[in-house]
Amino acid sequence: MSDLASGQAAQTAFRVLVVDDDPDMAGFLARLLVQQGLQADTAADGPAALARIAVLQPDLVLMDVQMPGPSGFDICRRLKSQEATALLPVVLVTALEDHESRVRGIEAGADDFLSKPVRREELIARVKTLRRLHEIRKELEGRRLAAEVQRKDEIRKAFARYISPRLAERVLRESRGSEEVFRNLSNRAAVVALFADLRGFTRLSETVPVSSIVPMLNEYFTELTSAAHDNEGTVFSMAGDSMLVGFNVPVPQADATGRAVATARAMIQRFAPVAARWRAEHGLATGIGVGIEAGEVVVGNVGAPSFMSYTIIGDPVNVAARLMQRAEPNEIVIGPGAERLDLHDRLRALPGHGRGNGRARRNGGTAAGRWHAEGAAGDSRERVTLERPGIGAGAFSCRADNGATAQHAGTVAGDR
Amino acid sequence: MSDQPIPVTVAKDLEDLIPTFMKNRHKELETLRAALAAGDMEQLRQLGHRMKGVGNSYGFELVSVLGKKVEDGAKATDRAALEAGIAEYTDYLARVKIVYE
Missing domain, CATH: 3.30.70.1230 (Nucleotide cyclase, GGDEF domain)
Incomplete structure (x- = not known):
């Protein structure tokens, strides 16, 4: 068994996508990778690479820089800008003396470079290193996700006595940094x-x-x-x-x-x-x-x-x-x-209002300024009292027993 | 030019890839000639760049050397250099003898 495959037999094969418009170069790189116990797929240009990455979800991309259509830099930049592929390692294959390409590659977010003509030992060493880094990164990401799940679970448990499970789920799902909602x-x-x-x-x-x-x-x-x-x-x-x-x-x-x-x-x-x-x-x-x-x-x-x-x-x-x-x-x-x-809306929501079986009245005497609306709902009777020294203009209306609507449009003196 | 074979050592594990590789080199030679006849320097530059990368990867060092000549000749629009490079490539492909190790 090869260096790269040893000790990994039980794991899913490390998958590499080789992107090169030269079929001889793509075939050559794929052959060396397969010999190392890795799984290798090929794509002839940038768009094909993006399509294959979406389907195959490779662990590493080896990509030529000069290709027809979008360059290796363009594809690299796109991969690094998307959340789903930002952590996917990309190795750009460039001529050894092409320093300008290397600088552009770094700017595009490339993780490493492989020199053309490709030397077998260099390829193996690069892939080996990147595989190890990728696995560590995946493990850390897995731990981070597990810790996040645990933390949210703890928050959910801690707050279950205060808020509805539905609200807890919504807060945890929708709020970025939701734990801050509870921790602050x-x-x-x-x-x-x-x-x-x-x-x-x-x-x-x-x-x-x-x-x-x-x-x-x-x-x-x-x-x-x-x-x-x-x-x-x-x-x-x-x-x-x-x-x-x-x-x-x-x-x-x-x-x-x-x-x-x-x-x-x-x-x-x-x-x-x-x-x-x-x-x-x-x-x-x-x-x-x-x-x-x-x-x-x-x-x-x-x-x-x-x-x-x-x-x-x-x-x-x-x-x-x-x-x-x-x-x-x-x-x-x-x-x-x-x-x-929203005074008006709340009054309108009362059970008696608009259904002819409620009544609204303005109390006299010491209760001046208190408005009651009563209504029946099933076996219960409920009454809502709005208590305020001055209710203000244009406030609300309630329908009385006889169908007449009691309007209030002025200021009511308070009883407090 | 000599009729002597030019020996090239290729890794045994690449042997099954070589027939296609060689077929593609001959096609490449035809494309180089056509591009030169058409004066298409950009295509010549691209072909030279590709030869430079792939040749030595398989063990064909001279393909990479000639690729660089073609790429440089195209960048400089140096027809004489391009003609010489293509002629040398023609001779190389005629004489190359592959040994697998």
Whole structure:
């Protein structure tokens, strides 16, 4: 067995494409390579070489410089500029005294040169060296890819508790340097915060067996988490019976407010059958209160070295919590920060609007400036309250029970 | 010119390639003559360059030497040098005797 083939028998043969318009030279080089236990193919010009490279995926290209049509320099440059072939070693075959060609070859990205007339020993030595380098490069590339897969897998696992698998996959797939999205865990960001909690559960928990409480809470959180993940929200915390979900974090979401409202509605709707069953079984009513607010927060990994939690901190989170506390069962209270965004669209999305079974009203007295829109969806009734000192001009319209449309086009005095 | 054979030693493992190689050299000679008759210096230069590269690779040193003469003659548009080189090539191909080792 030859020098080059020894010890490689178990591996796939190293494949070399010889590109030369002189069939005698191409045949000569191919013969020497085959004698060394390598696999050799030939191409008579540049275009043929590119076609064969795409199909054969050789490990090395030996190419004449002067050919009809595109020169060896042109083909080399093209190979080096394309991602799929950038690492494919190219040896240009040039006359020994042709220094100009060598300089042009280097500029074109050639990995090495072989002198014409070709000496057998030189060819073998060059190919041997390049084969070793190519194999090391391939091994390193393999390790790099394996490390990247492992790193992404770790990120996916680490964040699976916060974000939906679908969002994690999208971030990992689409974001260049996606790990930075997760690793840069201390930054300021504009987010939409959603707080939700379970109304009536405290009383319910006093009447059901202790062994049932945790499964019931798990059932409740399962529905809420699914609603959050369906809308690509990030679940930041669950404490007691409340849950904090963020949008526009860790990756930007142009429709973050819409996602938050959709999530809140989905939470109410998904929980409705569970609440109906609990009511039938235990005789007590439960519901979900939701508060939504938008604004700038600090996003970070907070905690002790032994226990850290990815979370959002800031006034919008506190406001969302307070709005949640003010919400009645199955009411979504939207704060002034979130209201600034696409108010009309959110109102239009309410279940009652446009279907004649909802109603919109403007509260008087201390609730002046709060607009409610109520609607029915399946077994659930939900109400959305837009809470804002001044709603502003040209804001929204809602259809009332009798089919009349309630228009608002002025500034509403706030109740805060 | 002498009638003595010009011995050329070629590696045994290239023996099966040599008949085609020699056939191509004779074709090349015809093409060189036609190009010279047409005054096509660019074609002569290319042919000379190719001879220079392939000749010695197979062990035919004089093919490379004559290739360089043709290439240089074409670059300089030196008809006399080209005619001499082609004549020498004609004589060489007539007398070359290949020995395989």
